[in-house]
Amino acid sequence: MEGRIEKITVVGAGSWGTALAMVLADNGHEVRLWGHNPKQIDDINEYHTNEKYLPGISLPKGIIGFKSLEDALTNIETIVIAVPTKAIREVLGKIKEFQKEPLTIVHVSKGIEPDTLLRISEMIEEEMPDNLLRNVVVLSGPSHAEEVSRRNITTVTVSSKNIEAAERIQDLFINSYFRVYTNNDVIGVEIGGALKNIIALAAGITDGLGYGDNAKAALMTRGLAEIARLGTKMGASPLTFSGLTGIGDLIVTCTSVHSRNWRAGNMLGKGYRLQEVLDSMGMVVEGVRTTKAAHQLAERYQVKMPITQALYNVLFKDANPKDEVDSLMSRVKTHEMEDLANVLSTDSIE
Numbered sequence: 649m650e651g652r653i654e655k656i657t658v659v660g661a662g663s664w665g666t667a668l669a670m671v672l673a674d675n676g677h678e679v680r681l682w683g684h685n686p687k688q689i690d691d692i693n694e695y696h697t698n699e700k701y702l703p704g705i706s707l708p709k710g711i712i713g714f715k716s717l718e719d720a721l722t723n724i725e726t727i728v729i730a731v732p733t734k735a736i737r738e739v740l741g742k743i744k745e746f747q748k749e750p751l752t753i754v755h756v757s758k759g760i761e762p763d764t765l766l767r768i769s770e771m772i773e774e775e776m777p778d779n780l781l782r783n784v785v786v787l788s789g790p791s792h793a794e795e796v797s798r799r800n801i802t803t804v805t806v807s808s809k810n811i812e813a814a815e816r817i818q819d820l821f822i823n824s825y826f827r828v829y830t831n832n833d834v835i836g837v838e839i840g841g842a843l844k845n846i847i848a849l850a851a852g853i854t855d856g857l858g859y860g861d862n863a864k865a866a867l868m869t870r871g872l873a874e875i876a877r878l879g880t881k882m883g884a885s886p887l888t889f890s891g892l893t894g895i896g897d898l899i900v901t902c903t904s905v906h907s908r909n910w911r912a913g914n915m916l917g918k919g920y921r922l923q924e925v926l927d928s929m930g931m932v933v934e935g936v937r938t939t940k941a942a943h944q945l946a947e948r949y950q951v952k953m954p955i956t957q958a959l960y961n962v963l964f965k966d967a968n969p970k971d972e973v974d975s976l977m978s979r980v981k982t983h984e985m986e987d988l989a990n991v992l993s994t995d996s997i998e
């Protein structure tokens with residue numbers, strides 16, 4: 649273990665918040681885990697379990713559950729926010745009511761806010777006054793909570809406008825089963841993490857429709873192409889999309905039964921309605937809202953994103969998944985590599 653021992657509060661006691669609290673506790677830190685469900689916090693403190701989100705897992709006794717957010721943040725400099733994207737502003741609003749000292753906020757959520765089209769670090773910067781915000785750091789990468797909570801080998805990336813802040817967070821989390829890299833491309837890290845969920849939903853759909861591995865490989869490869877096409881227009885480094893938060897997270901989310909996005913897509917491919925699917929999951933499926941946001945981003949940046957468009961049609965226009973696959977396959981022929989398409993002045997890059 650590297651770095652000094654700290655007091656850290658994890659805000660959000662779902663699967664990812666609890667798994668990350670375990671990593672921090674394994675590293676010897678004093679970990680407070682806040683959740684808004686009092687019964688769940690009682691179980692964490694009494695039985696050291698979080699049965700809804702990590703069934704069968706024993707939590708380290710060093711994790712202390714908190715019902716009061718204010719108590720959880722008393723004398724704390726670093727917090728990890730691990731709630732779904734749509735809950736982040738609400739949680740920050742509560743923190744602002746009592747917080748007096750500046751915080752380093754680590755966020756681990758994978759989404760884009762529809763309509764404002766802000767990345768999560770931008771939402772945090774917008775929501776928190778300067779005097780309450782020291783640094784924002786994103787932690788992202790191929791990391792299912794179910795596996796991290798079993799201390800299975802995992803690699804992630806941390807990124808921040810302030811690379812020293814990212815390095816400090818790297819030191820807090822890194823250990824022998826949880827390897828943490830740094831990357832100074834915040835835009836690429838956040839865009840890769842958010843948009844891979846769209847492709848995972850689509851991969852689940854094609855699996856649910858009974859297509860094979862060729863179709864999944866095609867979706868992942870062309871999906872990454874459209875994520876990188878948008879991300880680079882937004883200012884990301886193209887290299888980031890070949891890293892852990894790009895192809896790495898795309899692989900783990902499109903190919904794992906742990907993925908809620910893949911599972912939701914799989915049910916859609918088998919003919920279930922979107923609302924039925926979401927009701928049955930009991931956990932967040934970030935890709936649904938992110939598809940709406942990415943669809944808006946594609947318009948704003950004038951970027952072609954055919955897979956995102958097809959998924960948008962399925963989720964929000966009641967389109968038939970099989971018809972959308974057929975129309976993806978019958979698009980005008982094009983070059984695979986965009987620089988070649990540009991050289992040849994082709995306007996149909998997709």
Ligand SMILES: NC(=O)C1=CN([C@@H]2O[C@H](COP(=O)(O)OP(=O)(O)OC[C@H]3O[C@@H](n4cnc5c(N)ncnc54)[C@H](OP(=O)(O)O)[C@@H]3O)[C@@H](O)[C@H]2O)C=CC1
Nearest residue numbers: 661662663664665684730731732735757758792793931932
């Ligand atoms: N699970 C994973 O493997 C990974 C998840 N992530 C990302 O982490 C983020 C959180 O996901 P995850 O933990 O998996 O989600 P879960 O659905 O497992 O848990 C979400 C948690 O947030 C709580 N919550 C929801 N709304 C609010 C609110 N308004 N105020 C306070 N708490 C709230 C939920 O409480 P309640 O039980 O009451 O609903 C629950 O405890 C997502 O953006 C996800 O993409 C990133 C990497 C890995």
Ligand SMILES: O=C(CO)COP(=O)(O)O
Nearest residue numbers: 789790791792907908909
């Ligand atoms: O982001 C994840 C793994 O890196 C978790 O993906 P899901 O939200 O689809 O479960």
